[in-house]
Amino acid sequence: MKSGDLTTSNVPQELSAVSKGKAPLLPVTAAPARPGGWRKGIAIFDFIIRLCAMAAALAAAAAMGTSDQTLPFFTQFFQFQASYDDLPTFQFFVIAMGIVAGYLLLSLPFSIVTIVRPFAVGPRVLLLIFDTVALTLTTAAGAAAAAIVYLAHNGNQNTNWLAICQQFGDFCQKVSGAVVASFIAVVLFVFLVVLSAMALRRT
Amino acid sequence: MKSGDLTTSNVPQELSAVSKGKAPLLPVTAAPARPGGWRKGIAIFDFIIRLCAMAAALAAAAAMGTSDQTLPFFTQFFQFQASYDDLPTFQFFVIAMGIVAGYLLLSLPFSIVTIVRPFAVGPRVLLLIFDTVALTLTTAAGAAAAAIVYLAHNGNQNTNWLAICQQFGDFCQKVSGAVVASFIAVVLFVFLVVLSAMALRRT
Numbered sequence: 001m002k003s004g005d006l007t008t009s010n011v012p013q014e015l016s017a018v019s020k021g022k023a024p025l026l027p028v029t030a031a032p033a034r035p036g037g038w039r040k041g042i043a044i045f046d047f048i049i050r051l052c053a054m055a056a057a058l059a060a061a062a063a064m065g066t067s068d069q070t071l072p073f074f075t076q077f078f079q080f081q082a083s084y085d086d087l088p089t090f091q092f093f094v095i096a097m098g099i100v101a102g103y104l105l106l107s108l109p110f111s112i113v114t115i116v117r118p119f120a121v122g123p124r125v126l127l128l129i130f131d132t133v134a135l136t137l138t139t140a141a142g143a144a145a146a147a148i149v150y151l152a153h154n155g156n157q158n159t160n161w162l163a164i165c166q167q168f169g170d171f172c173q174k175v176s177g178a179v180v181a182s183f184i185a186v187v188l189f190v191f192l193v194v195l196s197a198m199a200l201r202r203t
Numbered sequence: 204m205k206s207g208d209l210t211t212s213n214v215p216q217e218l219s220a221v222s223k224g225k226a227p228l229l230p231v232t233a234a235p236a237r238p239g240g241w242r243k244g245i246a247i248f249d250f251i252i253r254l255c256a257m258a259a260a261l262a263a264a265a266a267m268g269t270s271d272q273t274l275p276f277f278t279q280f281f282q283f284q285a286s287y288d289d290l291p292t293f294q295f296f297v298i299a300m301g302i303v304a305g306y307l308l309l310s311l312p313f314s315i316v317t318i319v320r321p322f323a324v325g326p327r328v329l330l331l332i333f334d335t336v337a338l339t340l341t342t343a344a345g346a347a348a349a350a351i352v353y354l355a356h357n358g359n360q361n362t363n364w365l366a367i368c369q370q371f372g373d374f375c376q377k378v379s380g381a382v383v384a385s386f387i388a389v390v391l392f393v394f395l396v397v398l399s400a401m402a403l404r405r406t
Contacts, residue, residue: 086361089350121404128400132338132393139339140346147292147347148354152362158289159355161364190335193396197331200404201324 039118042199046127046192047111053188054104057138060181061097064090064145067174071167082168089148090175096141097182100134107131114199121200128196135189142182149175242321245402249330249395250314256391257307260341263384264300267293267348270377274370285371292351293378299344300385303337310334317402324403331399338392345385352378 067090068083084090107130110123152172155163165172270293271286287293310333313326355375358366368375 082361087359088353125400125404129397132335132396135335135339136342136389136393139342143343143346144350147350150291151351151354151364156290158285159364159367161354161362164362186339190339193335194332197328197400197403200400201328 037118039199040115042195043111043115043118046195046199047108047115049188049191049195050104050108050111053185053192054101056181056185056188057097057101057104060142060178060185061094061101063174063181064097064178065094067171067178069168069171080167082164082171084175087148089144093141093145093178093182096137097178097185100138100141100185103130103134118199124196124200128193128200131189131192131196135186135193138182138189139186142179142186145175145182146179149179240321242402243318245398246314246317246321249398249402250311250318252391252394252398253307253311253314256388256395257304259384259388259391260300260304260307263345263381263388264297264304266377266384267300267381268297270374270381272371272374283370285367285374287378290351292347296344296348296381296385299340300381300388303341303344303388306333306337321402327399327403331396331403334392334395334399338389338396341385341392342389345382345389348378348385349382352382 064084068081071080073080084094107127110127113123114120114127149172151161151163152168152175153163153165155161267287271284274283277283287297310330313330316326317323317330352375354364354366355371355378356366356368358364
């Protein structure tokens with residue numbers, strides 16, 4: 001009878017612990033107050049990262065778009081000038097960064113929706129899919145521009161492509177800055193995708 | 204009575220068709236038998252896409268790595284030859300594609316785990332994070348190589364970089380093929396990331 005008494009006193013205790021602690025929230029810490037609290041935290045974090053990525057993309061587009069340099073000497077027929085639209089890759093970079101910044105602006109309302117309603121699945125899946133595509137676009141633009149910038153800095157002996165950064169130093173510096181800004185945007189996008197996946201997952 | 208007879212003879216036929224054919228797979232038909240059936244379907248699909256992406260990455264690395272061309276004429280001191288390791292971007296391409304193919308091979312066991320245990324969250328989150336990073340690496344390598352290939356095909360007037368594909372036609376063709384293969388891998392990776400997110404989400 002004693003052992004039977006023990007069992008009956010043990011069972012409700014464990015049951016109540018399970019139903020109180022682990023039910024709505026994290027499996028480990030089990031805060032009882034607000035259901036979906038950590039999801040809301042992730043959503044707010046998502047919103048902030050989104051703003052930072054937008055700033056980085058805009059900075060990249062602006063730095064690349066305003067990068068032109070005219071050399072202080074010229075001949076009778078020719079003026080030495082370098083601009084981003086001399087190279088198609090840099091044009092693509094400016095366009096892609098503009099698209100990405102625009103997308104990020106348009107995605108802010110959806111991010112706000114995920115803050116207000118932490119358990120909404122639809123907006124998060126939408127954001128994750130488009131974030132992945134935007135990540136690809138940003139990476140492509142940044143990497144292509146980086147390849148050309150490397151060539152402009154170092155040239156290539158084998159193909160007889162000469163470095164142009166000796167003449168157009170300021171131009172190269174600005175373009176390199178734009179590439180760095182785009183890579184920052186890439187890293188932020190990776191965080192966005194992983195965060196969205198974390199928020200989507202079953203508890 | 205004839206029409207009633209027809210209906211009763213029709214119904215079990217359709218029912219049996221549903222329960223035999225489509226039951227354990229699609230989420231729409233709402234199979235009562237096995238929970239997580241559509242998750243298993245996604246996991247199998249994930250495995251197949253992973254194999255395809257590995258094939259694409261290997262093909263890209265192989266096509267780029269074997270791309271060299273020696274012109275049939277030479278001077279006393281010089282032989283005209285083009286190889287992928289003349290250009291650092293192409294070297295990076297080969298290395299990155301090798302890494303991606305190796306990662307995909309190593310990720311196959313984890314993919315099998317998600318097939319066997321459709322509700323396991325850990326392996327999926329792991330795969331999603333690393334897939335995102337691999338997507339970035341693949342895109343960067345592909346885009347950088349594409350920028351250089353474009354330059355090799357068309358040259359650039361403004362910076363005085365001449366097209367080399369008139370001389371090295373075969374080389375350029377092989378390199379372009381490698382870039383196309385890498386872009387196929389990129390598309391497959393985007394599918395992988397989106398599929399993983401789908402499988403992670405709460406029903």
